[in-house]
Amino acid sequence: MDFTITSEVVDKVAKLKLTGELDSLSARVFQKEIEKVALESPTELVLDLENLSFMSSAGLRVLIFSKQKMGVGLTIYIVKPQEIIVDTLEKTGLQHSVNIVDQYPV
Amino acid sequence: MELKTFPATIDSLDAIRQYVKEKSQEAGVDKKATYNLLVAVDEIATNIILYGYQNTGLEGNIDVFSEATPTQFKVIFEDDATPFDPTTRELPDEEDFNLPLEERPIGGLGIYLTITGVSDFSYEYKNNRNRNIFVVDIKSP
DSSP, X not given: OOOEEEEEEETTEEEEEEEEEEOHHHHHHHHHHHHHHHTTOOSEEEEEEEEEEEEOHHHHHHHHHHHHHHOTTOEEEEESOXXXXXXXXXXXXXXXXXXXXXXXXX | OEEEEEESSTTHHHHHHHHHHHHHHHXXXXXXXXXXXXXXXXXXXXXXXXXXXXXXXXOOEEEEEEEEOSSEEXXXXXXXXXXXXXXXXXXXXXXXXXXXXXXXXOSSHHHHHHHHHSSEEEEEEETTEEEEEEEEXXXXX
């Protein structure tokens, strides 16, 4: 399944919408997008994962990379992830470092 | 055993996942266990493609074998790249998982998800080939 990503940064809030399957190939696209929005030094990163159906460890690594790139002040919101992706986040302890929410603004 | 061969390139990841998904569903593996298997095969296929072939400048294939019994679904990847045993990789532990994101080591997550995502994962080097073996126990409905 094709992976697509869109992003916008408004008032220091970076919003990214990911659709499709996030594997090692598409994680490169995700990382490039993170690098792009990082240039605007956002304080909040909002990832809309409602239509993301697969996430490999490459996707998790980009999440970790985001925090390392944009600094400890960055708050990460994950909006409407599918249950199976929440499982992966929980299994790897990443749910402690992100906010899983049903909508943004919360 | 059924066999399907894929070129060992990063573009094959999607096709490998779709193929394993189809076989897993045919075998009667439930949705969640199939998903976890797909995460596992994706991790190992990525390693074979990137570290076995691409980074060493080699070209080759991944042979994907699969076999189902009423109680078990098995997938075996075989390749001719340099011997590499993913199970020797150091796994992240509970302590790493509790670290704040900015201090977490970035490696090891993939093999962790592989091992925890299937009922049994093993590796062997046999007849000059890497063999990565994934076994999923099928729960009776």
